[in-house]
Amino acid sequence: MSVAVENFIKAIYKNNLNSINNTKPGSIAKHLGISNAAATDMAKKLADKDLLNYEKYKPLQLTAKGEKIALNIIRKHRLWEAFLFKTFDMSLHDIHREAELLEHETSNFLAEKISAYLGHPKFDPHGDPIPNSDGEITTTDISISLEKAIENKTYTIARLMSDDKDFFDFCAQNSLKYGNTIEVVKQFSNTKMTQIKINNNTILLNQDFTKIIYVNEIN
Amino acid sequence: MSVAVENFIKAIYKNNLNSINNTKPGSIAKHLGISNAAATDMAKKLADKDLLNYEKYKPLQLTAKGEKIALNIIRKHRLWEAFLFKTFDMSLHDIHREAELLEHETSNFLAEKISAYLGHPKFDPHGDPIPNSDGEITTTDISISLEKAIENKTYTIARLMSDDKDFFDFCAQNSLKYGNTIEVVKQFSNTKMTQIKINNNTILLNQDFTKIIYVNEIN
DNA sequence: TAAAAAATTTAAGTAAACTTAAAAAAACAA
DNA sequence: TTGTTTTTTTAAGTTTACTTAAATTTTTTA
Structure with missing residues (x-):
């Protein structure tokens, strides 16, 4: 292949x-x-x-056969991302770029080693699910994009769906990190802007960002 | 490339x-x-x-240009070997096989991360020197093959020059590991065999082995 | 719904990295 | 040193993964 x-x-x-x-x-x-x-x-x-x-x-x-191959590559990509992020503290942009290359030269044997080392994680640092070795994604994704979040509710960041360096730099600077807690202060329906609060800082995000930031409601 | x-x-x-x-x-x-x-x-x-x-x-x-490229690839190969060996406790055979693939898809950026993480090691788990990022091998190799070692002297294992699984399996079973100490008990000049002692175990090695095991004399 | 625009497919061609078979040169051995 | 063997090179051909250009089909829109 x-x-x-x-x-x-x-x-x-x-x-x-x-x-x-x-x-x-x-x-x-x-x-x-x-x-x-x-x-x-x-x-x-x-x-x-x-x-x-x-x-x-x-x-x-x-086909089912093709999809299995896709999921196997995506598994390796996301395992590498999780591993590089944890081990070398690299940025979300950097881990994506390196994983894009490494994913094609990683044996199933090594993928398993990485997975086991990390404790068989179910999500990568972007919040994307990691398929298991059978190509199954067991975790059901109930996250919603920030543009659809409800005012005055509190959420955790579930996914950062991008591979743009500038976006990731902005996220890193503003604690917008997988797992972190945010409060949705106001949805401006006219301008499609979303005001959030994180670590006592208020940030106003436009739709370019709220479309690719996914969150889970805290119960 | x-x-x-x-x-x-x-x-x-x-x-x-x-x-x-x-x-x-x-x-x-x-x-x-x-x-x-x-x-x-x-x-x-x-x-x-x-x-x-x-x-x-x-x-x-x-050419000088070609050699620089060779050393850069070898650097990545050996850094991966050192890293996989340490992190995942994989065998010498396995780390070689994986490094053979990964070396071609590793950016200089990632190679530096790995090197720094390991504390810029000068040797990989086989005892082979790791070139620095300028393609220089600073460490002078004064090791000798075991077939040339002198009776009753004590050595440390400096290099295991092979990529054969059976050889590595044998080494692993008998504590023949980079850095370990051995004593050369007897050189059998007729049969080209070498008798060594390691951890109070006596092992008789034939020339197939003594030619690819390199050692440093302990002063 | 018919013409224009856009997307897809076909056709022909290229570069990289191989192959086999034959020719040429080098190495070796009597 | 001369003949034989081995190695290297040349020549011709293949596969993969592309390219551009032209033909065809689909989609859009006026």
Whole structure:
């Protein structure tokens, strides 16, 4: 399994999580920085190997076999993120960049070692769930995006869905870290801004941020 | 820099350490499991990039530029070995196998993190020196192979030069570990056997072993 | 709903990293 | 030193993962 194939499968998996199964070669091409033609080519080749279902002009869908491979790569990615974050205290941006490379050269054997070392964590430092070695995500995600949070309620940060360095730098500077507690002070419906309070500091976030910060309500 | 190129350069570097600059494409081909034709091809291509000197039918020699690349990869390999050995308590065989993959996907940034975490070690768990980030090996190696050790003298194990699982398993079972102390009881010149004592156990080693176990005399 | 725009597919071509087979050169051995 | 063996090189071909350009299909919109 080449890096190109692994990244292609992973891209389809991730895209289908967001775009409700309307993944065309073009969107994968854009994401991977290759031409549409190359993406179509690859899709056909992977269909031959029974890793995805391909019909001309139709959305791409991973087979069970393809999905298992996607989840195995994502598992390795997130285990590396958790490990690098804990061990070397690297930033969320840095761990993502390194994991993007390491994930393709990590044996199942080593992945298990990392997982065991960390106590088989269920989430990475972004709050994303880590599939188990069978490719299962057991934890049900009940988090909501901050834009949908309710005024005067208290939440914990569940996920930071981004890989943008500037975003992570901002988060790090303002204690916006996986697991931390925040209070939603006010939702400004006109401007789509959200005012939150964290560690006695008040922060006003615009929708670019509230869409990618996910939180869990504290009961 | 592709994995194929990195492995080619590394193979030349390692071969030139042993065979005193008589590395022909054939020996690299054998080592990498590719055809002689492919090795000749690659040699020409790397010569174009000024990574090695190539003249038809002449030995291959890395340029300063090529050597720097070789040492950078070897640095990453040995840092990974040291790190995996310490962190996950993996066997010498396992750490080698994993490092062989990870070395190609490790940024200089991450290599520095690993090195700093370990306290900038000068040797890996096999006893092989770890080049610094400038590709320099500062430590002078004064170790000798066990076949040349002198009777009744005491040594510490300096290097275990192998990547064979059975050898490592044998070593692990008999406390033959980097840094451990041994006493050379007798050299059998006829049979080329060496009798050593370690932890009050006597072991008789044949030349297959004594040639790849390196030791430092204790003053 | 028909024309325009956008996306997808096909076709042809490239570069990297290999392969096998044949030719040429070097190494060795009688 | 000459013939044989081995090694290296050249030549031609393959696969993977791309590219650009043109043709086709789908989607949008006027």
